[in-house]
Amino acid sequence: MWAYEQRLQYPVKITKTCPKTAQYIISQYGGPDGELAASLRYLSQRYTMPDKQVGGLLTDIGTEELAHMEIICAMVYQLTRNLKPEEAKAAGFDAYYIDHTAGIWPTAAAGVPFNACEFQSKGDAITDLVENMAAEQKARTTYDNILRVVADPEVRDPIKFLRAREIVHFQRFGEALERTKAKMNEKNYYFCNPEFDKQFGKQI
Template identity: 45%
Template sequence: MRYTMPTGKAKGVLTDIGTEELAHMEVVASLVYKLLEGVSIEAIKAADLGSHYADHDRSLYWVNAAGVPWVAAYVSATGDPVADLHENLAAEQKARAVYENLIHLTDDPCVKDVLRFLREREVVHYQRFGETLMHVEEYMRQKKVF
């Protein structure tokens, strides 16, 4: 049996959160761009970003902390709404933990403020996915009469 998000409410939540996650990427990109704006080559080398500079100059390139590029294969989808919502819940907790770790790595109060905002949005997303999971499970338990 093929599953998708079975209700308009569930689809709406996924659309809302997905849209906001794209905005998070834009916020992070702007933050990195601003942090690198006007930085000398010597400072880039001292921050161990010489290899990034060699390939991309000061341009953004989506990689994790180890330099592994982001690929669509990171998006997990089984087609089962309950399994996929559990995956989304886990992803939000992982994102929250990464923002927390990043907050500990910086002493810049403005950067910390941005990271705290993003961390709190991940908490809200987690809550909304949890609510949606309960909604979907209830919907799936209901007897369907056509």
């Protein structure tokens, strides 16, 4: 069960229309390392995690990622809410405008639509936690790349906030990996799949 709180985790107040910036930012909604993929990745993986605390962490980070998706969508919305067709054309946002007008739709910056192949739920705790650590790093790099090309402080503030969260989440997934390893056989972490080969019981 989820309950909605009518607020953004970090406020978004963008006053200047800029379809070019919207095109960059939208990648963190529907792109390969975006917040939608992050949320679905963690909320899908949690069911079969052998460590309950790790399943809980995936729930809480997956929930926070939904809030980040909301921040990203609010940014795209505010960057395009007064969009004129000529501006869309001049900024290279015209292909998006033709298909979606100024509606919000999950796609990557390069125009590839969102799809579930952008993340994995592999059913192996080590594999999934290492994927999650990589995912946080990929999202951080995307935010670094956005910060290099966007000058408007009203856009940079929430982007810097979201970037900082990737580093915190990376640390937490690392700690989750340490918790998972602590219950496994350190002589061979790859002897079995701790989520699937349940015959090995608690000592895996």
